[in-house]
Amino acid sequence: MKAPISWLREYVEIALHPEELSDKLTMSGTEVSGLEATGGWENIVVGEVVAIAPHPNADRLTLATVDLGGERLTSVCGAPNVDIGQKVPFAHSGAQLIDPESGELVRLKKEKIRGIASAGMICSERELGISDRHEGIMVLPPDAPSGTPLNEYLGDTTLDLYITPNRPDLLSIIGIAREVAALTGKAINIPDTRYAEAGESIGGKASVEIRDPDLCPRYCATLITDAKVGPSPPWLEQRLLACGMRPINNIVDVTNYVMLEHGQPLHAFDFEKISEKRIIVRRARNESIITLDGMVRDLSSDMLVIADGQRPVAIAGVMGGAGSEVTEATTAVLIESANFNPASIRRTSIKFKLGSEASLRFEKGLSAELPLQALRRATQMMAELSGGKIARGIIDVYPGKREVKPISLTTKQVARILGIKIAREKVAKVLGSLGFQCERVSPGELSVAVPYWRTDVRLAEDLVEEIARIIGYDDLPTTLPSGALPRYKPDPMRALIEKVSNILVGCGMQEVITYSLTSLAMLRKVTPQPAALKVANPITTEQECLRTTLRPGLLQTLSANEKHENNSIRLFEVGKVYLPREGDLPEERHMLSGVLCGTRLDQSWHGDSERLDFFDAKGVLETLMERLGVAPRFEPSEDKTFSPGSRATIVVGGESVGTLGELHPRVAERCDISSRPVYLFEIDLERLLPATMAPLKYRPIPKFPITLRDIAVVVNEEIPSKRVQDIIEGSPLVSRVTLFDFYTGKQVPEGKKSLAFRVLYQSPSRTLTDEEVNRAQQEIVSRLSRELGATLRQ
Structure with a gap:
């Protein structure tokens, strides 16, 4: 998330240097990963074009007279959009600019162009390094003061923030401003969203129906008529560019601006292209839609769409349809502001590989109270910038409004968790600075109402965390633990895992840690019938289910090492697998798995080394078992992951605890492994543990010869x-x-x-x-x- 400090200052007073502000935010849990300075221009000032004349020696050039606040200079200009009255960036001789063709920095020199001396240059956004646009000069807002250094007028610092998944409210300028206000003790100023309604009632012109409230808890809409679509004003374009978004037109730019400001995605439809003037939020019916990127998308029944009376007009929360796109010919705009199910949006965006700023926010889980606030702001701005009329009223379909219960918080809870006593008044003040409403219940207890934008706060412990991070973790006094220390409880499994790891490292193997999430496709490659627990809201299709074996991660790691020409590999992993249980949480079991391939010894002057074989892998396991005090037996196995004749079941105490074998060539090929042969073992540590805990029996040293x-x-x-x-x-x-x-x-x-x-x-x-x-x-x-x-x- 990018947040220009100049934009933040519209909502909260900021007197801190950018570095100080960055440190404060980071130490409070909102990590600032970088600062981007815009500007650094020298010898470039704001000027006003006061006269234009044709170049006597060139048809496509003009002579522009620019007022620099008392001084007037003439510039030879080739831009088609230069006009009298414009405020423009004017570069003097010696200024450093970007060459639009090569992208390199060049220093401007005084020179004659077609026989006429040019005292300077009117710059494009590309030449200033603001954006890639260079088809015309950059036009500044009319109130830009002539003669002001451009660095002073446009220079800014942008915070580049890493937002954790539990804080979708920080994916907005206002959300970050709230944090700054709480950390600095300043007031937050939320923009006024009131506007005048001049058109007919929206209820008589449009309707909205939600057919699946679980996937769309709320849908709000307003209508603007007699709108004029055109370019956005420079200040709006500059804000979007600073946040990494491309300006399109005043209608679309407002939806993006408000999304960045409030954190709520919006969408604008050309109302004249909406069939029957109806919006229906429903599941797709195995139909298709042409999206704004010109692609035909086949829709399945698990996807949510925005439809009119005949067809889908948008993929909900992901991308709009080309058939209802706002163009220069649009005069009536229907503005959508809705709340969608995060899991549904994530599944759809992953399937179509259409990650966007909008889907990113929906996937995090936005508050259903947010759409109305953002819609009012977007309607106000859109009418102002397009000159349109706002229809009376707002369509607000909200079938399942939920009441949020206040959280009880006592000063004893705060003291128990933080180790220090904080007065009730200070607790209320800190929480109040973040937008929480605190009501006194008793001398040591508060009833705290959570603001709608803080969807992550559900428990008293969450409130204590808010108190600690705003006060400052560095400012919390150090306290020693009090009370009786808990008795040590031995953990046999943990001890076994540590011992197993040390033994295998001593055998020349390297430990790896792979993801617990994998794909069904990968599981099918290494197990005959995978019955895995699927994740309801997967990040990617490669992480759609919980692993039932450690094999996928190890074999993928082996394949990756091969691609880096590391062909002599001995890897192992100790981790949990997750076995589904009907009507219950999955069974978690500790497993050990290892893989070996390549040569027995590193290449040396002694000669070529032999390749590892089945007995090398078996020897590693025999060493492991011997060190653990366990006597294993290796019996025939029918595991089809391994090649016949080179596979075994590991038996301890009459119970099968694992398998060992040479990876079947077909399995290796499916896993993109070219090395042959590959040996793999997997052991269930839960089954092995009892054998390692059996009492040791003393056996005296033999006295008689063999x-x-x-x-x-x-x-x-x-x-x-x-x-x-x-x-x-x-x-x-x-x-x-x-x-x-x-x-x-x-x-x-x-x-x-x-x-x-x-x-x-x-x-x-x-x-x-x-x-x-x-x-x-x-x-x-x-x-x-x-x-x-x-x-x-x-």
């Missing part, structure tokens, strides 16, 4: 190696088993594979003899043959 044996068996290809390993580990004398070789090829029959294990035999009570080890080894071979049909590899 005996090593290798065993190589041939089994069917579909039998997982884990199943073979479990049988070997089932022997009471086996302390550890490691798979060290895997082979398929000519040396084994078709459909078979060879698995070689290193087996460590050890007894906690004695040294094992070779006979005992051989007997245990033979029992293992017999069991493998009996249960799996395994044979020893020859």
